[in-house]
Amino acid sequence: MGFVIIHVLVVLVSIVAALIAVEVKDILRALIGFVILSISLSIAFYLLGAPYVSVFQLAIYAGAVVVLFLTALHTMKRVRL
């Protein structure tokens, strides 16, 4: 039962974070939503018994991809979509 509750919570958080990432006007905040989405996805992978997938999800999405987005971001002015 506890497992199901935690899993549903993680899925809810990831849905909310995905909505933030898509809908928020400010790019910086949208990126925060993306980070939260990838962290909660990696927790979901871990709960489903795939530790390596979750670890690499965390390292590559929350690490590398966000860093690439940020470096792309700092070459332009802060804009609101």
Place this chain on the structure above:
Amino acid sequence: MWFEYLVNIFTFPGFLFIILIAFIYEWVDRKLYAAFQNRVGPWVTGFSGFLQPIADFIKLLTKEDITPEGADTLIFRSIPVFSLAVALLCSLFLPISGIRGLVSFEGDLIVAIALMTLLSIMFFYAGLSSPSRFSIVGAERTMLQLLSYEIPLMLSMASVAVSTSSLSIMGVVEAQRNRWLIIGPNILSFIVFLLAAQAELERIPFDIPEAETEIVAGWLTEFSGRKLALLRLTKDVELFYLSGLSTALFLGGPLGPMVPGLEWLLHPVYFTIKSLVVLFLLSLMRSIFARLRIDEAVNFLWKYIIPLSVLQFLLVRVVA
């Protein structure tokens, strides 16, 4: 069982211990840095200035806490808290009171480094959310530097994982029971790891994001009062974390000659002594170099350190 675990997390190998030892490490670092420069360093508060970092922290807590006009208030206010939380979470991975850290699972070697990247991203947000141009320049430099030092850091960790055939910190420490990893071809990855750690900590020669003489304090410029106190504590915890991580990966962590029945005391003592040696190396590096320019640093890291780390990875792969 659960209660005991919670007590552990909040007191001994957990938060309280980590915060206290982070203050002590700052003191040791300042004393060493001063000694290398023929200065005295902090010496008024407590024995030989021992309490100076704590006094600084308390002083900053009582100062006025300003959120500058034009700042992105939500991000600006929450960054200090979240960055301290991430730094403390990282430190729970360290095997202080035994070969097993408080948080330990398969693959935590990669999570430990991914969380460090998250910390750098938070510093970028801290700079970008404040209105000052010094902060924005500092934030951009943080990101450029992160792009250059992350690959060597990951490759040195990868060579550790290959030579011990384990992806958890516990497995790496366990594999060093007979021979520390630094003895052998992994000495190169130790050097690469220390350089990357210096860049991660934003200390000389890689203190470009907070270069005092150019951009005041970089992304830290607009923070004051309690926020600055928390961010400085984050830096201290990060210093402890990286020297502890290199201890765990290359110097055998808390292992050493054991007296039966005294493991609870000897493990933390060995761990602290070894990580103080790493801290000595980091302080030495800080005092014998000068600051690089950002283009020089990116050039140096991409042209020399990344090929060196690829080379050490191949070397480890061939030998081990």
